[in-house]
Amino acid sequence: MKTEARILMVEPRYFDVSYRINPWMQPDAWARDPKGCAAAANDASQALRRALARAGCEVVVRAGSPGLPDMVFPANAAIVLDGRALLARFRYPQRQGEEAAFLAMFHALRDEGLLAEVAQLPEGCFQEGAGDAIWDTRRDWFWAAYGPRSSRDSLARVREFFGKETVAMELVSDRCYHLDVCFCPLAGGEILYFPPALTAQALRNLRERVPADLLIEATEDDLARFSVNAVSVGRQIVMATPADRLRAVLTERGYHVTPVDLAPFMMSGGGAYCMTLRLDRASLADGAEPA
Numbered sequence: 001m002k003t004e005a006r007i008l009m010v011e012p013r014y015f016d017v018s019y020r021i022n023p024w025m026q027p028d029a030w031a032r033d034p035k036g037c038a039a040a041a042n043d044a045s046q047a048l049r050r051a052l053a054r055a056g057c058e059v060v061v062r063a064g065s066p067g068l069p070d071m072v073f074p075a076n077a078a079i080v081l082d083g084r085a086l087l088a089r090f091r092y093p094q095r096q097g098e099e100a101a102f103l104a105m106f107h108a109l110r111d112e113g114l115l116a117e118v119a120q121l122p123e124g125c126f127q128e129g130a131g132d133a134i135w136d137t138r139r140d141w142f143w144a145a146y147g148p149r150s151s152r153d154s155l156a157r158v159r160e161f162f163g164k165e166t167v168a169m170e171l172v173s174d175r176c177y178h179l180d181v182c183f184c185p186l187a188g189g190e191i192l193y194f195p196p197a198l199t200a201q202a203l204r205n206l207r208e209r210v211p212a213d214l215l216i217e218a219t220e221d222d223l224a225r226f227s228v229n230a231v232s233v234g235r236q237i238v239m240a241t242p243a244d245r246l247r248a249v250l251t252e253r254g255y256h257v258t259p260v261d262l263a264p265f266m267m268s269g270g271g272a273y274c275m276t277l278r279l280d281r282a283s284l285a286d287g288a289e290p291a
């Protein structure tokens, strides 16, 4: 199978749930059995790697850093397009240490030829990477969120840096603290999303741009299963174990869904998409085929 995507993952060696910066996080449950949870996280991370490889992806794995458990979510590390990486600025002090660690990792990726350029946002301009700026391969723009984590002024910075439109998607709830928890563009142009997570204006921005037959509404249950937080590569979708209904809807539309049990990472409020970062996203202007 030809390589469909190059995806960064971070080893779960230093992953744990020791603080609570989103309402899904369960530090108490983790603390009851840290060894068992860590072992389960290791298995789940391996399972995701295998699923991505089977979906035709090349997975680039890098080590995390001690004391920075949420580095396993590299979707938050940066926005990457056309070989250019714009590194995140984290809202919470618990994650701010990741900025330096990811900067070093991304410089190394650049030195290996996997990236062309690495840049940083100014301090104080919060932006949590591809978790809040989701590239739409069909439409050649970013769906860009602000609210719980990223700040509104980050949208203009992202637009300037990449020279691409940022469609504003304001988030209303702490449960959907990143856009990728509740919003997932698919390769065929559909958008899987959870409407209550978005402001009325964000819903207008979406519905003005995407025809109704391409909008797939996710349910409360899909959200809680972290199935919306999916990796979509061509006709392949890798997601935390979905409900039968969602799987059937996607199959009906011609997608092949690979479920992965990501329970240990859901204890931190994460699913498949946030455990990955596409390194090879290319804009249409550069002659790329949407994937």
Ligand code: ARG
Residues within 6 Å of the ligand: 021, 022, 025, 070, 073, 075, 076, 095, 130, 131, 132, 178, 180, 181, 268, 269, 270, 271, 273, 274
């Ligand atoms: N515990 C992490 C946090 O709250 C989870 C991040 C998941 N990432 C994502 N893009 N949704 O920051």
